[in-house]
Amino acid sequence: MDFTNKRGIIFGVANPRSIAWAISKSLSDNGAQLAFTYQNERLKDPVSKAVKDMNPIELVECDALNENQIEEVFQKVSESGPIDFVVHSIAFAQREDLGGNFSETSLDGFRTALEVSAYTLIPIVKHAAPHVNKNGGSIITMTFEASNKVYPGYNIMGTAKAALENSVKQLAYEYGSKNIRVNAVSAGPLPTLAARSIPGFNDMRTIHASKSPLKRNVSHEEVANTSLFLLSDLSSGITGAIIPVDAGYGIMGL
Ligand SMILES: NC(=O)c1ccc[n+]([C@@H]2O[C@H](COP(=O)([O-])OP(=O)(O)OC[C@H]3O[C@@H](n4cnc5c(N)ncnc54)[C@H](O)[C@@H]3O)[C@@H](O)[C@H]2O)c1
Numbered sequence: 001m002d003f004t005n006k007r008g009i010i011f012g013v014a015n016p017r018s019i020a021w022a023i024s025k026s027l028s029d030n031g032a033q034l035a036f037t038y039q040n041e042r043l044k045d046p047v048s049k050a051v052k053d054m055n056p057i058e059l060v061e062c063d064a065l066n067e068n069q070i071e072e073v074f075q076k077v078s079e080s081g082p083i084d085f086v087v088h089s090i091a092f093a094q095r096e097d098l099g100g101n102f103s104e105t106s107l108d109g110f111r112t113a114l115e116v117s118a119y120t121l122i123p124i125v126k127h128a129a130p131h132v133n134k135n136g137g138s139i140i141t142m143t144f145e146a147s148n149k150v151y152p153g154y155n156i157m158g159t160a161k162a163a164l165e166n167s168v169k170q171l172a173y174e175y176g177s178k179n180i181r182v183n184a185v186s187a188g189p190l191p192t193l194a195a196r197s198i199p200g201f202n203d204m205r206t207i208h209a210s211k212s213p214l215k216r217n218v219s220h221e222e223v224a225n226t227s228l229f230l231l232s233d234l235s236s237g238i239t240g241a242i243i244p245v246d247a248g249y250g251i252m253g254l
Pocket of ligand 1: 011012013014015017018019020038039043062063064065089090091092116142143144186187188189190191192193194195
């Protein structure tokens with residue numbers, strides 16, 4: 001896939017195990033020019049080190065709950081040219097709202113998980129749109145099958161992923177006339193910083209590997225490859241889709 005002369009912004013690299021990092025590496029290897037955001041000052045150095053070899057065009061602080069910062073990111077990056085694609089790979093839930101009884105979810109925990117993991121896609125798409133290349137653009141987010149099935153322990157993040165997937169469809173509709181596509185990749189379980197806080201995550205990996213048609217877990221690279229397809233012109237007819245990269249696990253009934 002050729003991303004020469006294509007420019008994009010990546011939200012969600014924390015370290016080289018982040019899904020966003022794998023997508024970025026693949027984009028960079030294929031010629032893309034990338035700008036990165038980091039969530040806060042504490043993450044500036046680790047993110048900067050993690051993406052150094054990808055020659056970032058910008059590295060900008062952005063807490064995705066701060067809409068002004070989102071707007072500034074797009075203004076800053078688009079000063080040197082239009083944007084062709086955006087990767088939203090952001091999620092968070094309070095530790096006490098993962099695991100245990102779902103009915104114990106606090107209002108504050110519900111808000112936090114939904115705001116960070118679902119709402120943030122909306123202002124990101126909205127503020128990207130004025131700066132997207134006039135030939136069109138592609139935006140992706142990362143979701144998980146717990147949006148429509150029960151994964152004990154994933155709890156409030158399942159609710160957040162359901163909201164995220166619905167937002168993908170509504171945004172795809174709204175921005176379709178501007179030729180901006182919005183899609184989600186639904187990845188199988190991958191060992192990352194965020195995944196480590198989900199109780200029973202290792203069991204999830206074991207069960208996926210034993211029950212999926214491909215009899216294994218997916219890799220970061222496989223998730224990145226499908227992401228590149230969605231970010232490229234090869235997927236020009238696809239928007240509002242939730243594409244599973246899960247070794248087929250989601251088709252199984254038993
Ligand atoms: N790892 C998995 O098994 C898996 C499977 C399916 C989907 N996903 C999704 O992939 C995405 C990336 O997660 P990951 O697994 O790579 O973990 P990760 O911990 O590497 O990435 C999560 C990112 O979210 C960012 N973030 C959290 N709150 C933020 C905020 N307020 N503002 C800006 N950034 C914020 C963090 O800084 C971090 O970079 C998430 O949406 C996650 O739900 C992960």
